[in-house]
Amino acid sequence: MVPVTGPGNRLDPWINAYASRARGMTASEIRALFAVASRPEVVSLAGGMPYVSALNLDALADTVSDLVRNQGAYALQYGSGQGDITLRDQIGEVMAEVGINAHPDDIVVTTGSQMALDLVTRVFCDPGDAVFVEAPSYVGALGVFRAYECTVIHVPMDDQGLQPGALDEAITAARLRGLRPKMIYTIPSFHNPAGITQGPARRHEILSVAQRNGLLLLEDDPYGLLGFDDVGFGDKPPRAIRADDADGVVYLGSFSKTIASGLRVGWAVAPHGVREKLVLAAEAAVLCPSNYAQMTISSYLSTQPWRQQIKVFTETYRERRDALLNALDQHMPVGTTWTTPAGGFYSWLTLPEGLDATAMLPRAIAALVAYVPGTGFYVDGSGRQHMRLSYCYPEPDRITEGVRRLAGVIEDELQLSHTFGTSHTLTRPEGPATPAPDLQ
């Protein structure tokens, strides 16, 4: 065989035939470590897997059985590229919880909200276009932006999340550099990985920056209904930014954390013209979302007490969050800090000066505890002093044990650091790794 642009190598004869966008597609170096970390004796504070065992599986089994038996000819058939109309109506009800009043026509159902992220980027971003994201930001979003060869610009956060002043400056600076700013990507509620939530005033400020600069605001909200504490919205879930601007915001929602991630059902709400493009892009990508998964969700929503189920999930995660925070308070050495999440799945931990979370990971796994090093949440190699701790999946006593082990590893690193100087680093910086699904 004579490959397209001269022979490749024995490992991959097609190496010279790939598209330019595929050159950046490389597996994260830490993947191999996580293969080890999935052994049951390791406490994993790494994965963002929802605790789906809290669902009423018997009730769901009956629902699905009825669905296939009575509506199989529809549920097992191709469907609309935009998604099932009954489900889109129900998604409207779900979004009312975060203050959004959207017409079912403006909703596009996708194979998880990850696909909605992919489609929005596909529709808006040419190679090189600038996308503004939090520092740190969601691994899966960075993976999408990289796949479309965007220029990703991190903007600092404070305890209210993305900083509007810094955002405005970053946009201006990007324009001065000759870049074409395209969109602002933000997770306002219970941020992944930072565990921070934007209050009402901050949301308005961010929206103003977007509007003033004529940029699309891409609001990603998978955790919005999983809040524990009041963050300025009383006893209601945080009000979505989209609730205050239907023309300038694309809102992404998901059933992955409120029902089940294995169904892969998410959605986008978009201004009318954008929605049209998203549907056409979705049809090219997958023809249509699964009727089977959509109807499963739809039947679940119409026959099961879903609001009550979300309360069960929330109480489960609150208890685990408390276990994490208590254990951190009790065990972590001086100089270690972390965020206090008011909802969602994650706390963001900062190591004492001089320590390196990426370099430390093999030793943590040897001590039977795993986390995601901060570098994965940046495109530029920053984040070495940070790690993301997930409390969503392990039972509370396992979380406590995991933190105890982790604190021991950090203590040892501090000792080493005091004795020999700064800790070892891996030879290459861990970049914006293409995400492994269980590490989102």
Added chain:
Amino acid sequence: MVPVTGPGNRLDPWINAYASRARGMTASEIRALFAVASRPEVVSLAGGMPYVSALNLDALADTVSDLVRNQGAYALQYGSGQGDITLRDQIGEVMAEVGINAHPDDIVVTTGSQMALDLVTRVFCDPGDAVFVEAPSYVGALGVFRAYECTVIHVPMDDQGLQPGALDEAITAARLRGLRPKMIYTIPSFHNPAGITQGPARRHEILSVAQRNGLLLLEDDPYGLLGFDDVGFGDKPPRAIRADDADGVVYLGSFSKTIASGLRVGWAVAPHGVREKLVLAAEAAVLCPSNYAQMTISSYLSTQPWRQQIKVFTETYRERRDALLNALDQHMPVGTTWTTPAGGFYSWLTLPEGLDATAMLPRAIAALVAYVPGTGFYVDGSGRQHMRLSYCYPEPDRITEGVRRLAGVIEDELQLSHTFGTSHTLTRPEGPATPAPDLQ
């Protein structure tokens, strides 16, 4: 709001902010017609929907119920980006039917094989790269190639399918034009829309052309197990081209036509290095395929008589194919010709000289019969004299009635044409419409 590149219009303020690739994303003009055509009084020979009602829905309902009840914690959770390992093993068994011997490591499960098409193109094609396809070719593939801004080059078919000599010449001509040839896309068995199958010799010739030119061969095989007649492979399904070259072919398979399209489960088999890229691209696109849909298929394959079910489907489609061919023989005016499919879902009809299938469509729908005009299967506006007739979904007597109506419309057109010259055409040529899912 001040949109990115100056104000858009009232219909879409974002019109100037889209990526270059989104400019070609426009809905097909015939969509509106098909909305009318979905009324029950219209016989639709348009859609490529499998007849899923032939499944044993009670058995499937029990299978799914057991799955959720007993393995819910896994089936409802995030999974591997490459797909469930048990299912990948089973896919190996399914592919053995078409002569493929593949390791589960080389299989990537996708959200329908449409997504596999999207991922392969994403990984290989830069804007402008040349892709060689049959004339006519699958609407959904043309939609993907257009989304990635490929240069699509149609190559003529004869009664053995894609012509190797013409293919070779087209590749040479493209290189002379300064294009960068990237891949050959073919549907060797029971072609959509042409209803033609490549015999064993033709397959070898096509593979040779690909190998000699160092081009990837993308073999799309959704219908391979749905054959009625011997097309040179004895009583076995047509042997896949991939069976004879593991390094140069990416093979796409699907459960949409052998089990159920609404599950959205397909797959790609690729050379090792390509497979790695596909998994990374898949993770960026959707994180992971649905464990729920995958496990449903996996349970079905391990508990239900799937080979026997495929026989039931095949017999159903054979009966409908016969109904179509008989009715065409009986009713069509002289000068009309069509292909005789030996399997799959489609026959490709050529109208008498001077008639235009696109222009005729509104009149056909008024006469309560629908088809897909040939223009949708070309990127260059050709195909006006052709239409695709699907026999997969309507009952045989409906097919007969549909053909009778269609023949009446063609007779009337011939009358008009003899009286007033060539028939009216729509104002714009119907391009490679972004596919509507029910018209694949």
